[in-house]
Amino acid sequence: MTKRRWLWILLFILAVTILGILATGLNVVVVRDYQKLLDLARTHSQQLPQTRIPWLTVVLGTSGFLAAIAALVVFFFRLLQEMRLNQLQSEFLAAVSHELKTPIATMELSSSLLKEATQPEEIASLWDSHDEELKRLKFEVETLLEAARWDSHAVSTRRTSIRMENWIQESFERWKKILGPSAVLIREGEPFDFEARVDLRLLSLIADNLMDNARKFSRDQTAVKITTHLIAPHSIWGSSRWRMEIQDQGWGFDPSDSGKIFKRFFRSRNKAPQAVAGTGLGLYLAASACRAMGLKITGRSSGTGQGATFTLEGKRR
Incomplete structure (x- = not known):
């Protein structure tokens, strides 16, 4: 529930x-x-x-x-x-x-x-x-x-230590294929030159579904920007964190739906001119996998036609 x-x-x-x-x-x-x-x-x-x-x-x-x-x-x-x-x-x-x-x-x-x-x-x-x-x-x-x-x-998690930067580079070509042959995918931000304990299959499932969501809700040409950040601890007792933002230029969603988009079968009222194909389960799976690994996922949009940004955040080792 x-x-x-x-x-x-x-x-x-x-x-x-x-x-x-x-x-x-x-x-x-x-x-x-x-x-x-x-x-x-x-x-x-x-x-x-x-x-x-x-x-x-x-x-x-x-x-x-x-x-x-x-x-x-x-x-x-x-x-x-x-x-x-x-x-x-x-x-x-x-x-x-x-x-x-x-x-x-x-x-x-x-x-x-x-x-x-x-x-x-x-x-x-x-x-x-x-x-x-x-x-x-x-x-x-x-x-x-x-x-x-x-x-x-x-579903059970099997966490291993992986080099996050290697994972991003190895996944880049796969994400391009998910987005489509004419899509534009760029990477900005700080390099993820650290190790994290994650379930590699679930982490890839999260990112793949976010890329597929960007493809489905793209308006003309699919364009996605990945931005990576390293977050310093807020206090001496805090831990260093990483943040990965996936920003598209698609149809976006109403800001009031930001708390609902990760529900199963939820469809945003984005007023897309054509019916969007899909099962309505991609973001639900991404959120479920994040909870299983202790990651934080959020989504935000300024409104219809303004694109959407999904943020993944987790602890560094």
């Missing part, structure tokens, strides 16, 4: 607790008043003054109990519905991704064999386009399968 959902659950529990305390207190007052009247009747034989029954107190106390019980029942059923929906989504992701993996592998093998054969230039160009689209389809299916693994808590 997200932090916001947990907040609503805590607020609900607090509200029910307050209602229960108030309802119990009001009914205790009623019982105590009548007990005093009975004691007074036993100790005095003279006529007691007429005492009005506090019906308002009784009604408020009973209503409070009923409201608390009704709210608890409604909340319980809504929680069951949401849990069932999440389970169905996870089962669907797992089933679809597994069903698609085999035919894609077969198509990849056929494509590679046909490309090796001697062909006219035009046909070879068509096969190259076919191969690129097949790679994109494979990436989407792998994203679905990865999401299913995260939902079933079947």
Whole structure:
């Protein structure tokens, strides 16, 4: 569950607790008043003054109990519905991704064999386009399968010490392929000449999904700038940190959506002129992988058409 959902659950529990305390207190007052009247009747034989029954107190106390019980029942059923929906989504992701993996592998093998054969230039160009689209389809299916693994808590981290600068340089060509043949990818900032303990597969998954997100939401030509920073400790007890910013010039998103874009299946209201392809899981996977490794990920945008900047931050060794 997200932090916001947990907040609503805590607020609900607090509200029910307050209602229960108030309802119990009001009914205790009623019982105590009548007990005093009975004691007074036993100790005095003279006529007691007429005492009005506090019906308002009784009604408020009973209503409070009923409201608390009704709210608890409604909340319980809504929680069951949401849990069932999440389970169905996870089962669907797992089933679809597994069903698609085999035919894609077969198509990849056929494509590679046909490309090796001697062909006219035009046909070879068509096969190259076919191969690129097949790679994109494979990436989407792998994203679905990865999401299913995260939902079933079947992902474990294997941290190793890597040279961050080497990782960036080795990943650069792969990122260019993800962005597309006409894309522009530049690197600025300080060199990451240090070692960090990370899960290499998850770190690459994060960066690859951010690059794929930049490609999907690009307006004309895809242009991405990577900026790297070294952050000094804020105090003698603090630790040195690294920061990597991935900035695109795409459609961006409404600033009010900055806390929602990492949710599963979330689609930003960016008013793109055409429907954006994809599963809606890329940023969700990136955020999940960051949490697993103790990294921080944020996204910001000035609004529609202003591009977006995603920031990764972690500790240096």
